[in-house]
Amino acid sequence: MKLNIEGLLVYFPYDYIYPEQYSYMLELKRTLDAKGHGVLEMPSGTGKTISLLSLIVAYQRAFPLEVTKLIYCSRTVPEIEKVVEELRKLMEFYTKETGESNNFLALALSSRKNLCIHPEILHANIVVYSYHYLLDPKIADLVSKELAKKSVVVFDEAHNIDNVCIDSMSVNITRRTLDRCQTNVDTLQNTIHKIKETDAAKLREEYRRLVEGLKEANVARETDIYLANPVLPDEILQEAVPGSIRTAEHFVGFMRRFLEYLKSRLRVQHVVQESAPQFLKDIFEKVCIDRKPLRFCAERLQSLLRTLEIADIADFSAVTLISNFATLVSTYSQGFTIIIEPFEDRTPTIANPVLHFSCMDPSIAIKPVFQRFQSVVITSGTLSPLDIYPRILDFRPVTMASFTMTLARTCLCPLIVGRGNDQVALSSKFETREDFAVIRNYGNLLLEMSAIVPDGIVAFFTSYVYMENIVASWYEQGILENIQRNKLIFIETQDAAETSMALEKYQEACENGRGAILLSVARGKVSEGIDFVHHYGRAVIMFGVPYVYTQSRILKARLEYLRDQFQIRENDFLTFDAMRHAAQCVGRAIRGKTDYGLMIFADKRYARADKRGKLPRWIQEHINDGSLNLTVDEAVQLSKHFLRQMAQPFRQEDQLGLSLLTLEQLESEEMLQKITQIAHQT
C-alpha cells in the first residue's frame, strides 16, 4: 500500500498496516526532518523493521540530498538476515509499483568470511551490519571510516547498547595475552632485522613519513572525511610521532619495556584498583615511559605493521591489544579504571592474574557516531525507562517515544506471583537463595504450569549457579520427576554447542504436540537472541529478578562513576538493568499479534512500583491490581481462564479495523485521531 506520512509518499509492501506502525513512521519522519537523534520503543513483533526500512527508503528517494545512506545496525547474524529479507520484500514492491528497476544498492556485512570493504560501501544506499562495525574502534576503522555524514544510523535491538559500547572500549589482559604479545614482539624484532638486511629503504621511507607527522590522517579528519576513532585522539594527529619511538628498533624496545612492566604489575598478591593517572605515574617511575609516546603507541604499531607488510594481522592481535591499551590509558584520564585481580573470586587458590582496563562511560565509544551522523535512531522492544539512555550515552534526542501494541484481544497476560500456596514469599534475593520452601514453591509453580499450559514453556533463572542449585534440589524432592510426566525438560548450559542442541530438541518436542520445558538463564544466549513464536513459547516464567552480579569490582566502579558523573543512583541503575533483562526474557514469547503467551514474574519484588514502573509500557498496561502478588493457585486459575480464551479461533477479520488496518481504514478521521495517542512522548 502507498501511505502518505505528513506529505511523504511511503511504499509499504504489505496490504495491511498496524496503527502503531503508522505512528512509529510519523515519529521517525519528524526525527529525520529535524536532523536529530531519536529514541523509539515499540514492542517486538509489531513490525519495527519494515516500518523503519520503508520510511527511510522513501525519505531517501524523496530527499536524496538530505539523506544519502541508511546504516542499519543489528545485533546478531539471524537478525541481520531478517532485515535483509524484509528489505528484499520492500524492493520487490518498489519494482512492482513503480515499474522501474530500482537503482538502490543494499549491502549486508555479516561475518568475517564475507567481509567486504569499502568501495561498495561508499556507493551502497543501505548498509546492514552488526553494531561492532560501527562501535568497536578496531573494526570501525576498517569498515565504517568513510561513511558519509548525511547518513541515518539505526541501532535496532539497542537495549543493550551501553554494554556493547563498554565492551568495545575495555581491555582485559591476562598472563597469556602478555606471553603472546612477547612472541609478537620477538617476531617483530626478527622481521625488522631481516628487512634491514634486504630492504632497508622501506624502513627509511617509513621513518621519513613519521618525521613528517601523521598529516594525512589529520587532513582527512579536518576535512571530515573519516569517522573519528576514539583510539586515535585529535591531539595526536596534529603532532609528529615523538622521537623516542620513531625508529623501528626503538619502538620495539619501548614495547618490550611496556610489556615487562605489565608483567611485573600482574605479579600481585591482592587486588589493586587505580586510576589512569596513577598508572601513568607509576609507569614513569618504574620504566621511564612518558605519557606522550604511550599515546602514539597504537598508531605507531599500525604504521610498523604496514611497513613490514605483515599479512596475517590476526597473529598480532595480542600486541595490537596492548598498544590500544597503551593509547587509551594515556588518552583518557577519566571514565576508565584499572583493576588488577590476582585470581578469580571463585577460585582463590589458583593464580590467574587479570588486568581489567575497564571503560565505565559508554558515551566514549559512541560519541563519534553521534557527532558524525545527522540522525541516529535507537530502537528496541524494551527501552524503558526511555530517559536513561540519553543520560548514559550522553546525547540529546529530539524525539523520545514509546509505542504500545494495539490489540484486538488481550494476548499477553503478565502475572506477578509473590507467594507460594503455603504463603511463603517467593524471591530470589540472596538471603532466601537456599531456602527449601522457596525452591519447593518455585518447583510447584513450574509443575502446575506444566500441567495446564499447552506446548512450550520457557523458564528463566537469574544465573547458572542458581539454576544448578534449584534443579539439583528439585531432583531430590522428586519435583522434576513429576514435571516430566507432563513435559520434557531441556536445559541451557554455558556450552554453546550443548545449548543449541537442547534448543533444537526442545523445538522438536514442541512440534510433537505434548510440549516441553526449557530451563534457561537471563542474560544467556537464549534470552538474548532466540524467539519462541506461537507454540514454541506459550508461557515464560521468570524465576527471580535478574540482577547482575553486584560484587564484581568492575561493576562497583561503574556504578560509582555513574553516580558521580551522571547522577544516576546505584539502585536505579541496577534495577533498570535487571528489569530490561527481565523484559527481554518475557518478551521472547510474544512475537506478533496473533501470538499469545503468559508472562509469569515469580518474585514478590516485581509487585513494587519501582520495579513494575521500569517494565516497558506495552507490558505494564496489562498489569492490573488483580495480577499483583498472586499465590501459585491464583496464578493457575487466571492462566487457565486466559488460555481458554486464547484457544478460541482467531481470524484476521477479528483484527481488521482494530489492530490491523487497510488503507481506507487508516485514512479515516477517527483512526488518525486514535493513532496520535499511541505514541507516548516522554
Next chain:
Amino acid sequence: MKVIKFQHRSCFKWLLRGCSLPLPPKTGSEYYTRPNVVQTEMDEQGCPRCKTTKYRNPSLKLMVNVCGHTLCENCVEMLFVRGSSNCVQCDTPLRKSNFRVQLFEDPTVDKEVEIRKKVLKIYNKRDFDFPSLREYNDYLEQVEDIVYNLTNNVDVENTKLRMEQYQRENRDVIQRNKAKLTREQEELEELLLQEQQSNEQRRLEVLQEEQRQLQAKRKNKQALLDELEQSQLPATLLLAQHKVRAAQLETQIEQQKQAVKPTSLFSTGIHMRQTVSLQPVTKIEDVLYHYRPLQVETYGPPVPELEQLGRLGYLNHVRAAVTQDTAGGYTSGLACYRAIQDAFSGLFPLRG
C-alpha cells in the same frame, strides 16, 4: 538450611539422557589448565649459578647488576664477600652495592631501565628548550640511540665520550632542569591532586552526614529523657511516641542516603525534558526592497547642477579653495552649491 548439592554436571547428563539426547563431546578443558601454564612460566625463572628456581624455593630473590645478568641473593652474598668481583657470565667487574632486586622477568630490561635513568639525568632537556618540536623529537631520538647503544654494548666507548661531552657543554641547562618536571608530568600531578581532593571531599561529606545523624539520634534520646522527667503523661505513652519519632528519623536518614542530587541536566549541560519544536521556523515573507530615486521638494526654482556651477559663473562669487583645503576633499563648488540651494529653496509661496 543448605541444599546438599549433588554433582550437577551429571544431573544435566541425566536430564538430557531422559530426553534421549546424546551429549556432545566435551571440547577442551583449557579453562582449567591455563592457570597452571602461568604457574610454570613464572617458576621457570632461576639462578643461573646454583640452578635454584622459584618453584623449588618460593622465597628466591633474584638480583641483577649493571651488566644485566642475574644471580640469586645467596650467590651474591657468597661471591661478593669482599664487595667486588666479576660477573659469572660476562666477566664484567661488578660491585656488590650495585646489585638490585630484579623487577622484571627479562633482566636486560632491568639493565636498560637502570641505564636509562642515568642517561635521563644528564639528558634532561625539555620541549621548551628547543625552538621547534621537530628538533625536540630529533633530540629524543638521539637519547634513545644512546640508551640503545649502552644496553646492547654497541660502540660503548664512543657513546660514553659523547655523553661526557654533552654533559660538559650543557652543564647549566642540566642543573636548571634538574628539579623541573616535564609538562606532562605536571599535568599528571594535577590530575592526581584533583582525584585525591574529590575523594577527600566525598569522604568528608560521608563523615559529616554520619555525624549529623548521630547527633540527631542523641538529641532524640535526650528529649525522651527530658520528657520522662518532666511530663505528666504515662511513661508507656511517651515511650511509644519516642519509638514513632525514632522510626521517622530512621526513614528520613534512609531517604537522605538514597537521595542523590536530582539533576535536570545532561552531562553536556543541556536541560532534560527540553521540548524541541518540530515545526519549521515560519518564514517572514516581505516584499523585496526596491530602490526609487529621492524626490526632494524645494519649493523654489530649480537649482543648477553641481557640475554646471563653474560654467554658469557662480564660482566666481565664492572664495577659491587653497591647497590646504583641497587636501581634505573640499572643493569650492561644494560650498557654492550649498549656498545656492539655501538661497533657492522656499521662494515660492505654499499653494492652497
